[in-house]
Amino acid sequence: MSFKHIVTLLSGLAALSAASPLVNAHAAAPTVTIASGVIVGTATGVLNQPTVTGLVNAYLGIPYASPPKRFEAPVPAPAWNTSLNAQKYGAACIQQFNGSVVGPFSEDCLFANVYVPPNTTASNQKAVMFWIHGGDLAIGASSETTFNASSLAVNHDVIVVTFNYRLGIFGFPNSPDLPTSQRNPGYLDQRLALQWTRDNINAFGGDKANITIFGESAGGYSVAQLLANPPKPLPFVAAIMESPLILLPGNGTKNWNNVSAHFGCATADSSLECLQKVDVSDLSGYIQSSGIGLLWPPAIDGVTQVESISDAISAKSFAHVPVYMGTNTGEFDGLLKTLGLGKNINNNATEQLFALFGLNLTSITEILAPKYPQKLAPVDLVGQILTDLFFTCPVAKFSRELATNQYDTWRYWYGLVTPTFGSDYAAHASEVNQVFGSYPLQNENGKATSDQIKLSALMQTVWTNFAKDPHRGPGWPQISTNSISNKFGLFGGVRNSSGLQIIPTLTADFACGVLDGVATLSKAGVLEVNTPFEI
Template identity: 30%
Template sequence: MKISALVPAQALLSLANVSTINTTSGQLIGNEADGVRAFTGVRFAQPPVGELRWEPPVPYTSSDIVNATTPGPSCLQMFKYATAKHDMRLFNTPPPPGGENEDCLFLNVWAPTGGKKKKPVVVWIHGGSDAFGSATLAEYDGTSMAKNQDIIVVSMNYRTNVFGFPSAPDLAPDKNNLGQLDQELAFSWVQDNIEHFEGDKHKVTIMGQSAGARAVSDAVSRHTEANPPFRAAIMLSGAVTSTVPTLHFAAFNNFANASGCTQAPGAARLDCLRQIPAATIHNYTNGPLSGTFDPVVDNMTRYDDDLTRIRTNNTARVPILIGSLQDDGTVFTSGVKNLTTALPDLFGANAPSVATVRALYPGLNDSQVIAAAYRDKNFRCPAKLWSEAFVGSGIEYVYRYTYGASFADDAPYPNLGAWHTSELPELFGTYNASTATADEETLSNSFQTAFANFVKNPKVPPAANWPEYGSGTVAKIAYNGNVDLDNFIQPVASGTLDGPCAVWDKLLDFRP
């Protein structure tokens, strides 16, 4: 039975196919169907509006009966004006249910019935360039993973763009990465409540993709060996390496001036900006005058050199599963053909020369070189550096992969290959069943099972033929059409993939 969100919470208790759980967020009433209990739109923080705009999240507690059968709204989305049509087609079609709202700090839980009484838990952090994204996108539905793998899936919204990463001189540095603080509060909620869903708070894995993977790497870096709120981490296409710790305030200052708040940076200007309607701010950030709002180095939620922190044992020392896609760069470089102008545009003033980069990728035309270079610098080489740093510091159970599958029904336009985010419907089991081939269905089961195996026990290989990275081995996933659980892993020496990293590492790992 699908329960309407319009049904009052008290009335839900008398209906069939509902499940109730007592939590710090209230007595949750969710849907139960086909062996999975789903609780969506669970508030874990006070609404970050009014005086709480640009403040760290405040925990929400309640003893009320709560209708947790419909998704909460997503945080306000920002799509850069010049690329909005392209990005929305790739990453926001269809848009998440529940609409958008500044009041957006909700999470979702999918818990299987039966099976083990203390189930492993995976906490999902969505991507979106720290500008957009939502826990309620259809491809992140946790039903398949919960049902087929007997694990609990949790996903959360966190503030993005100017609301979550304002880079504001008006705020103390440790209050600028609000989206990271939202994630931490969600981790705490899981520790406080997951046992009510028959989950094991000592068996939590955090998992993210792209900006979500970078958030996972930040969480690993900022937590020490002593009692992190997770026992393992999964990073799909993303990890923070060395970062220039310069604060950039221009985007926020320009936003304040455009909003008519022309006071000097400080409390008075923040008070003025807190009076601006969220819709007005949303229109600005999605307009042609907006700058970019990114996480800053605050030495609390993000540090300037995660690699050194790993090497000196100043991070959570947990098993990791980390990797990238064969064609992670294609969607970011589509239509870019001029290598001479692309290099400084994509990689900054310290980009290597055209001749150097061409030599890294023999046999490819310039468009293909640009895509491969973007993949390596942003995704493949960071995965290598993290794997090497973890193994070099004595941490066991490091597993690295590269994913090579592509399916025609999953591509928004041709020639993208295994493009950035294309593995997520296979991981979550949310691919289009009406158009999927038998191979896609099989791979989804194999891929999901391997990652769930890591969640269940990160100290054993996730799949057959998948050795630890300590041997310098990378698992090629679903290359050459292999999709079955017993053959979809092809182990290869990391050197067969990482040759170009000798150049890109100089931009990524620039501290001793």
């Protein structure tokens, strides 16, 4: 088992559910008119909630950009002369790895979806939630069932926007032939989709002055980058980050040169123009066959990717909006179990992972084992250390830095193990179905439990209430500079598996005194940019 499986699985855990059409037959054809033209959507029932009678007005597959020119910055979509049929999802973007995302796949993939509560009119001015999907900037699509926002819209009276953005080499090519400010077209896609939302959401009944951006994993990391170097004028008023992280080892420029050489473009006058002519199947096939040997970390361009999020916070260039962030109790535990490590931690995959970050597996486990309150099995100890190193402690530090600089910040912790997710842990991405209310009632892994259903309704309420009035927070005290007294909300803990407990953050953060230093040295976590190792 090699390190490539770790990166691939981290990407995959953030995009587990396959795409599917919205449930129920078309009950109506709602329409909305924006500057580009008339859009005809579909009214359908709430996913997996047969007792809910309200219908969501879903406008699917709306082009927010023209079909993009490969590797280049997106441009807004032109107007259309006839009504746009927006009753099914648009094509997903080309994927770095083969996974659970269902096609079709295309370079022409820059589509948005808008989920609107029933009986909404243009004058309603409802709160808007703008979702950025995860997948390590390598896989994922807005058409995944997990991101079906019908429950949030119908049950919680918010408008939700989801969208696709380019991934892998198509979104983060690192080409030296591109202007520095345009080397992350995938991030530029995100920004254009956000601007499209601000420009048009009033027509759907949304309030363009009340947009909350939220995302998970690489989507949460993308939210952090939007905060660190925000567009002007500021197009959002609050942010939610769920388990923010990217894990993209390697050198993007070297990888670009590798691909250029493979397709005979290294000696061309412009390797960019040369690779733009390569058949998309050949290009994506070569990259997929190379696994993590050809990963595409974002370029530090000073526009979409800053060199230091911490510096942006201290310089007050970080967007001054309320921030709500959190992690899961077993982010990496589920990954290690998926790798099949069992009780054996003396294996190449684990050793490689630690070594890549300049860490010695034996030494770090010996130092940290006494920090944990209960004796853990070896594989569980390693999983917990990695969970805290990459997720818990970086998010804790992130929140403290924001509090130190007078930002309103709150944290949560998610801990419910749900049978339908298929893990024995509250693993990476397992909270997303809960937040969207899109969990399957039954699948090959089991049936949704009453605790899961109740907790999902509560989490949807907390997330949407925050979007409606961010300055009120999620319902518990915001993070202060006093780590001893700080508290956060635990969803699905052992003592209240279907509800919420307000507990000290030290319940999760007790190992961070050691791990904060390790994270700084090893460049691990959301605050750190571009891990310094190559594979």
